[in-house]
Amino acid sequence: MNAHDYIEEVLEKVRTKNRGEDEFIAATTEVLHSLTPVIEKHPKYMEHNILERIIEPDRQIIFSVPWVDDSGKVRVNRGFRVQFSSAIGPYKGGLRYHPSVNLSIIKFLGFEQIFKNSLTGLPIGGGKGGSDFDPKGKSEMEVMRFCQSFMTELYRHIGEDIDVPAGDIGVGGREIGYMYGQYRKIMGSSEPGVLTGKGIVYGGSLGRPEATGFGLVYFVKEILEHRGIKMNGKTAVVSGSGNVALFAIEKLAEFGVKTVACSDSNGYIYDENGVDLEVLRQIKDVERKRISEYPSRTGRGEYREGSRNIWDVKCDIVLPCATQNEINKDEAIKIADNGVILVGEGANMPSTLEAQDVYRERKVLFAPAKAANAGGVAVSALEMSQNSMRMYWEKNEVDNMLKGIMKRIYENASKMAEEYGDKDNLVMGANIAGFVKVADAMVYQGI
Known part of the structure; x- marks a missing residue:
């Protein structure tokens, strides 16, 4: 089987097994089509069936999130966490609170996160999560109660060396703070590395919001x-x-x-x-x-x-x-x-x-x-490092590291684009650069 036929076979399985998940199907189609030249050059990825393995999440978690609004009425939202790949490090990816959130969107974001995180050069895998809860128009107490309920289930699936969520649309420092407070209460211990995007006073990194x-x-x-x-x-x-x-x-x-x-x-x-x-x-x-x-x-x-x-x-x-x-x-x-x-x-x-x-x-x-947009997760990984070492870096230090990371991402994506025949195609270059690192790790680690 040649590379093109292999990719089309995998994509047909994606479409069959994930019917109606348009965002996820679009993301896998874009990535896999751009990988044709690297699969042709390195048939070991076909031999190990890397593509069919990488498009299937390790874990898809869906849970209910009941919470009480200010009028005393019980509301229920749906929560998600999709853990896609931990081949090069713990699952890492944001939490999104928005009415549009569904499984397809979370899977699309989690799949993209695999390659984005790989591009940073830091040891982090790919994941994503969130809820169809809308924080807009909610009071502070309603947001807090929702976040606490969300974490009451999510805590079972995360950890400093397992899965490290962060913020995304609808989840900023306020929401991260409420979730971390609930995590500490449940666990009875201080584990600042379990979430990133935290406030500076309790383990966040200078330069992360920017x-x-x-x-x-x-x-x-x-x-x-x-x-x-x-x-x-x-x-x-x-x-x-x-x-x-x-x-x-x-x-x-x-x-x-x-x-x-x-x-x-x-x-x-x-x-x-x-x-x-x-x-x-x-x-x-x-x-x-x-x-x-x-x-x-x-x-x-x-x-x-x-x-x-x-x-x-x-x-x-x-x-x-x-x-x-x-x-x-x-x-x-x-x-x-x-x-x-x-x-x-x-x-x-x-x-x-x-x-x-x-x-x-x-x-x-x-x-x-x-x-x-890999800068956010890159500095989140730097935040994890600071938490592990129990120390802070100055803002200019973090910003200089961010500049270096973004420069390397451009150089690696540009190099791969040129190597595989289209020097201005940074979509292909970034996909290949992110893929190769994860795929090689999967080959080395066996099945």
Whole structure:
């Protein structure tokens, strides 16, 4: 059997065994198709049936999460934890609280996490989890009660050397704190390495909140600089207005890039003078309000309904930092028509497979999520190291390590892309670079 037939056979099994899980099927299709040249060159991966093994999670855990709202009514949500691969280290991946969460999304994110974590060069495997609970509009006490109930089941499946969750959409420092407090109460011991994204005062790492957004911009900078393109003076559109988006905007500004638009789930703000980051942070982080407040606070810019309409805005750099599948084929064509130089993914797979095809056809530089947004999990792994050593590193130390990690990820992905015949195809390069390390570990460890 040749590599192409082997991959198609595995993908057919994915489609048959995971019917209706569109996000997971799309993720496996994108990765496995890009692995054709490495499977051809190294038939040992077929002999050990690595692909069929790697697409099947080690464990899929689904559980109920009952909690009591402020009116005394019992509510029930569904919780998930999918542990995908621990070939190179403990399972590692975020927890997402959002109404859209289902098994397909968690499996897609967990599968991507295998290769993203491998790319960091750090000893961490792949996993993901979360719930269809929506923290928006909930009181502090409701969020706390939910987090405590969620951890009352999750604690059975995690540990410093087993599975180390972190935050994601809807799960920030507040939620991590409530979950860690419940974990300590249940276990009766201090194990700070069991969760990352913690507050600094109880084992968190300086530089962790900034890591995904900063890392994204560091990666984008590597791509542009290696092609002789300067960032200074460019304009950007950044979708989302959460942690990743805001820190990406901050780092873009440091490199002389003006962000003219950002969004939330309802719409987007456009400010030709560059969005005021301090005002945005006050609205989002302090007051927890919608970005529609921005024009009245600043006396400039405008708010426009429809978050996906943000791709109408002309700019040089596009950083989708909101959620998966936020750019489809038609929107990618619009982005290319606007003269965008580069699309860099801060969210997890925000560009559909059809959108990615457009980038390639139209020669738009593309920084895929598993490489470009790996900074967050990389610093999470550094947080685990600090917890193990019972010490803290200074913020500049962490940031310098992050820069080095993102530079190595770019170099490895670029090297693999060139070695396998398409030097500008960082999707293929990142997939192969992440895959080879995990696949070799699986071969060495037997079945």
